[in-house]
Amino acid sequence: MTTPDSSNRRIMVLGGGLAGTLAAAALAPHCDEVVIVERHVLPAGPQPRRGLPQSRHAHMLWSGGADAVEYLLPGTISRWLSAGGHRIPLPTGMVSLSPGGWFRRWRASHYLITASRDVIDWGIRAGLEGDAKVRFVRGEPTRLLGDCTRITGAVIRRPGDIVENLHADLVIDAMGRASRTTTWLEELGVPAVPESVIDAGVTYASRRYQAPPGTPESWPVVHIQADPRRRSPGRVASILPIEGGQWLVSLSGTRGGEPTSDSTAYEAYAAQARSPLVAEFLARAEPLGPVTVTRTTANRRRHFEKLGRRMPSGVIAIGDAATALNPVYGHGMATAAQGARALADLAARTGDISSPRFARLAQRAIGRPAAAAWILATGQDIFFPESRGKRPNLIDHLTSAYIRRLIHTATGDLTATDALTDVMSLQASVGALAHPAVLLAALRGPQLPALTGPPLTPAEERVLRAPQRSALYQG
Template structure:
């Protein structure tokens, strides 16, 4: 009889638990928090007050691990939006043409996503959860983890396991737990652009259609000024969420006036004009200190029986929107590795190396951009420099109006294509040639979306035909 303990019942923990359940006899999730019965906020998930996009790569991984889950999400009101077909987007270098690519996002509240995933994981009894259980430390030795010590209202308890998976999120104490077992300190890479999120929920104005596109305005690195951006996204139950974000020195304010002003100053007042028609549905919430940070467990002689997954292993600046999708892809890798021979010696090092590969791709994507923001603090040598910044700007400028370029860029960003998709001769040639059409004005970009209808005082043209050329 084999037993796995999963520490933390967030998205990574729940998906890891389901990945284990095919191979391990007993899978128990230990969660410090208590889970609500409905898709509502919980204390252990403070980031749930902010917008969460699930990339196509994450959608596909979740559906492979838990077939039917994505349909349940859509049935509960989640939206699918093509990139950039489905949402008015301004990239780092300009407004985007409404081009149909292979990339898409799934949009719903984090609370709904976690609620449905949790229900799916727990539905057949193969995974059980113990709530209000805080994990204090690991047991075992530097060569083998044998379980954990927990604390509940009734005192401390030692639990035995053949495999322990740490999914306790950004605040994971695994580095200290491992040094207590005699391992050296794990190396931690940090690139910190000082990102702050400020968000608010809204009731959409009456008459808003289900195909409301939303607006995404990205930060522009490499200008010497702080990066600032915003995303107004349609959610389930006729709600919108607006998240404003800024890097060090350009943090969005969290008072009513400042919030609306920051939205208004993002290249065009469209977001401010839209929320002026909507009804606030909650307070303005702030989340500070969100660096890119990855822990290099794959470089340690990690003890058998211990794996680190999700934000506990690598947590990135959320403007890149990859955290949950990466967690889902890592859980899928865990399932696949277990399918190839079950629990076995050295398995965990192999799994951790695979997790590091997946995390590494997302890390490069995030830090390539974040290193171009001013006053960035990093303990690793940053790649690139001025030439790389110029090349990134050219990719972004060309991608605004070139399908092949933007298809590759969003394919990589949505975690369905490898980085090499942006290195092919055809891609590089297109980027060197540069944009073949003039940049769109904000008005032209907005006019591509008749779905805004009369929510805006300024107009949209008739619905354009899909541009796949």
């Protein structure tokens, strides 16, 4: 490993959310100072923060992402759990209806973290506390400094309308879907960054519930998936256990079948999913607030790496600023975390984050885990009716047919289940699904008969047998 050379080097991170904080953690050992520029005041604890409307929706962090966070900021998983988050074993702790049928709850091989987004972000921010190299600056970036060959910083509008030119050896764009970096680069004479967009028109509607009395502490994730091959809008319903004995419930629908913010229609919409299981559980839980809706869910990938040497050095995009994914697959946080770990590994190998080549190498490294998540998301979304963007070609149809066969096989075959879970948790590349043992399993098909209903434990079934809540609380 190359010894880090950090003489007089500053890194600027634009955005103080999850992706920006993890990028700062990744590169702090390789510079003198990391400046995180954030528009809003960040809370000291696990409270809501401005500028993160998606925080009210369900979030899960697959083990591939959680492992990356723990690598960058040891002790983070313990902080999440101590604040009431859950470590869900997979596939043991998931009740999931796939397009191929109900999955069995085999022995645990992977895991995911479920908690409110406030707890997840706080756990990561707390990991940076005490790092003397990292400081937060409140302000809003308005443009980049430099030229078409090298970026040297950004113009920041501080509170009180004070404008400051802040210089840095490396600028990291972690401003999410709202990033304007591509526009700012074009203003400096950089060619337009190619983009790929696949938009199934997904609308999300989320609400918190108090779990019914007697609900077991080890509550599973309940996930009713859509089937993109049906010639009707896809509807998804999910329950995630979070802190405080609460459930965070997210319902989503593709274009033509979207949920609304109408609280009186919320559970009726859940009942329209491919199984009414989520609606049946909600009828026994108490709603804790209004329904929150978001429509910003398109898969959008900015291909900075395709500019090659035409891309100026000194600037990198990470997280949603580079690859934004449909949240239904739960891969956004994991790909941001794996991208940050890729930054850390590259900086450790090269030892010089200010070299002209570093940004180009880093953008490619960040893109690798994002590419796997992109394939998983768009390989489904491209087939929904009314999906916009690229239309499926022959390769897409053949790939989809194989994945569909593998999902069907996984309903009754452990080899297929392990392979799919390995890829979905982002602990293996999509190429792992072409391993000879997996191909043989798909050819052979499921070894066990299909389940006729959800694989609930006796304790979970007792919740369904409990009385439905009083009409006083409905809606």
